Amino acid sequence: MGIFKNYVSQTRKPEGFWGKMMIKSMNAGHAKMADWAMSHLEINEPQYIAELGCGGGRNAGALLKKYPKSYVAAIDYSPLSVAQAKEYNKQAISDGRCSVYEDDVSNLKLAKNKYDLATAFETVYFWPDIRKCFREVFSILKAGGHFMIVNESDGTDKTGKTFEKIIDGMKVYTEKEIKSALENAGFSEIKTIHREEKPWITVIARK
Numbered sequence: 285m286g287i288f289k290n291y292v293s294q295t296r297k298p299e300g301f302w303g304k305m306m307i308k309s310m311n312a313g314h315a316k317m318a319d320w321a322m323s324h325l326e327i328n329e330p331q332y333i334a335e336l337g338c339g340g341g342r343n344a345g346a347l348l349k350k351y352p353k354s355y356v357a358a359i360d361y362s363p364l365s366v367a368q369a370k371e372y373n374k375q376a377i378s379d380g381r382c383s384v385y386e387d388d389v390s391n392l393k394l395a396k397n398k399y400d401l402a403t404a405f406e407t408v409y410f411w412p413d414i415r416k417c418f419r420e421v422f423s424i425l426k427a428g429g430h431f432m433i434v435n436e437s438d439g440t441d442k443t444g445k446t447f448e449k450i451i452d453g454m455k456v457y458t459e460k461e462i463k464s465a466l467e468n469a470g471f472s473e474i475k476t477i478h479r480e481e482k483p484w485i486t487v488i489a490r491k
Contacts (some may be wrong), residue, residue: 295451297362297410298339307340307368310406314436317479318343318405321434321486322350324477329353330400334424336389337361337407341369344384347403348376355380357394359387392420399424405434408462409454418469425491431471433462433487441483462487 298307329351335344338358347356358373360366369384376382387393389404390412402421411417421431437444439458448456457465459476466474471489478485 295406295410295454298364298368299362300364304364304368307365311340311342311372314406315342315346317436317484318346318434320479320484321405321432321477322346324486324488325350325401325430325432327401327430330429331355332357332399332401334359334394334399334402334421336402336404336421337410338369338384339365339405339407341365341372341384343403343405344369344382345373345376348373348381356382357399358382358384359389359392359394360384361386361388389417389420392424394424396423397426400426400429402429402431403434404432406436408433408435409437409448409456412453414457414462414465415468418465418471422469422471422491427491429491431466431489431491433485433489435485436483438478438483438485444483459485459487 333347333354333356335347335356335358338344338360341358344356344358358369363386366384366386373382402425408414437456439456444456448454463474466489471491473490475488
């Protein structure tokens with residue numbers, strides 16, 4: 285269990301050799317779910333997008349492809365993830381369409397009232413206080429901006445609950461818990477989409 289726990293715990297804040305392996309695994313392993321979630325984004329071309337907890341940067345790249353006129357600011361609190369995301373999106377960074385920063389969602393340094401869309405793929409499990417963090421997200425969005433949360437676990441499936449016990453600091457949230465935290469932060473027009481035969485969940489809320 286020691287080696288396995290050390291490896292899967294890299295999902296929280298990748299570091300070192302195992303962290304590099306986990307980032308590579310997440311970029312590939314979560315792609316299908318992320319693309320499914322993005323297919324439900326029915327908003328006009330956003331000018332500014334904040335990709336929160338960007339990991340290895342694959343989803344920032346997918347957002348840049350989905351919205352070819354948009355600018356993406358990707359953040360993560362793992363220096364290793366930031367480095368990997370910069371490498372993954374180096375062409376977009378060179379083109380002036382993307383930036384990758386080290387930042388903490390519990391105390392965001394991103395500009396307030398600027399972003400049209402904020403996304404969080406497979407990351408809110410590790411946010412220390414989702415009510416506080418959701419208020420931080422609310423603060424960076426423009427009026428009418430959207431926040432999309434994408435989780436592989438809906439908080440009730442056996443696999444998600446198992447990993448919650450293994451990984452220190454992990455919390456899998458139910459749809460009800462996410463909606464309550466979003467409402468507490470000031471969000472409205474909250475829509476939830478479930479994937480058939482899987483515990484995947486996408487929640488989209490509006491400021």
